[in-house]
Structures are given as structure tokens and as C-alpha cells.
Amino acid sequence: MGPHAAVVNRHGERYALPHEIDHVANMRRLQGAGCDRVLALGSVGGLHPQYGPGTFVCPDDFISLGTAVTALEGRDAHRVLGFDREWRSVVVEAWTAEAEPPLVDGGVYWQTLGPRLETPAEIRHIARDADVIGMTIASECVAAAELGLAYTAVCAVVNYANGVGDTPLTLEELQEGERQTREQLAVALEGLLPALA
Numbered sequence: 001m002g003p004h005a006a007v008v009n010r011h012g013e014r015y016a017l018p019h020e021i022d023h024v025a026n027m028r029r030l031q032g033a034g035c036d037r038v039l040a041l042g043s044v045g046g047l048h049p050q051y052g053p054g055t056f057v058c059p060d061d062f063i064s065l066g067t068a069v070t071a072l073e074g075r076d077a078h079r080v081l082g083f084d085r086e087w088r089s090v091v092v093e094a095w096t097a098e099a100e101p102p103l104v105d106g107g108v109y110w111q112t113l114g115p116r117l118e119t120p121a122e123i124r125h126i127a128r129d130a131d132v133i134g135m136t137i138a139s140e141c142v143a144a145a146e147l148g149l150a151y152t153a154v155c156a157v158v159n160y161a162n163g164v165g166d167t168p169l170t171l172e173e174l175q176e177g178e179r180q181t182r183e184q185l186a187v188a189l190e191g192l193l194p195a196l197a
């Protein structure tokens with residue numbers, strides 16, 4: 001990364017499970033490095049057939065029930081937070097102009113507690129209100145916004161969520177999807193990051 005960027009691996013070097021990640025500490029590290037905005041990258045499952053592996057989504061809303069992340073204390077923690085609209089628009093426009101494959105503009109990200117993957121019955125319930133599913137982005141967004149960091153995310157669909165595809169989800173399928181989308185994402189970021197600098 002250039003002199004005006006910093007990278008934080010949200011899971012850390014020893015791989016913290018999603019429910020163990022200290023999102024506030026990660027966002028404070030970026031803040032301490034002089035960052036004022038965050039472009040988060042996350043692996044997700046697609047909740048509908050059109051959100052198959054290899055799809056990239058920039059969600060505009062999220063659902064995160066049952067998680068409690070805050071950098072604030074007392075009544076200050078009562079806030080209305082979400083993806084930063086202005087920063088999100090900049091990322092979508094830059095991706096559209098500079099990167100491939102196409103980016104889906106909008107959608108709802110549903111955050112689960114993890115670390116286990118969801119059952120088909122859970123996915124049927126969640127798919128009524130969301131498009132992609134993951135375990136980290138919403139909590140990270142809340143921590144960033146509370147610290148004054150503009151935050152948006154690009155979600156790489158690495159697998160169909162359990163029960164959406166023609167066959168039951170396997171860990172091997174998930175890992176292969178992660179490998180393939182990692183390569184696609186690296187190519188996309190080569191065009192995108194200079195445009196965002």
C-alpha cells in the first residue's frame with residue numbers, strides 16, 4: 001500500500017474467530033495510522049441464485065441482530081449508524097470506471113454470530129430480508145462509524161449459502177470459492193486503489 005493507506009487483517013495473524021475479533025481495536029489502529037476512511041473487504045455467502053460465487057457486492061444496508069459492538073460508553077452508544085453514503089458512492093463509481101468484474105450496487109448484508117455456518121432453515125429465513133451473509137462487516141462498520149471513520153465494504157461472494165445451491169454446502173466448496181475470488185479481487189483492486197488514492 002502507498003504512504004496514504006494502511007492495511008489491517010481483521011482476523012489477526014493467529015486467526016481470531018469472527019466472534020472473537022476486537023473490531024474497535026482494529027478500527028483504532030487505522031485511526032492511529034491517520035486514516036479517515038475504510039474500504040473493507042469481506043467474504044460472504046450468496047442468499048439468492050443471482051448472488052453466486054464470483055459476484056462482488058457493495059451493500060447499502062445491513063442487519064446485525066444479537067451482536068454488541070461499541071467504542072462508546074453510556075448514552076453516547078445510542079446512535080444510528082450504517083455505511084457512509086458519500087464514501088460508498090465514491091467506491092462504487094471508481095469500481096465501475098476502473099475495475100472488473102462488475103460490482104453490484106446495493107443490497108443487504110446480514111451478519112450472523114458465527115463461527116458455525118448457517119443451516120438451510122436459517123438461510124431460508126434470512127434470505128427473506130437480505131442478499132448476502134457474513135460474520136464481520138456490520139460490527140466493523142459500527143466501530144468505524146463511532147470513531148469517525150467513513151466506512152464502506154466490498155463483499156466477495158465465495159459460495160452459495162447453505163441450501164441455496166443445488167447441493168449441500170461443503171467446506172471444500174467454500175475454500176475453493178475463497179481462493180478463486182481472492183484472485184479476482186486482487187485484479188480488481190489493482191485498478192480500483194489508485195483511483196481511490
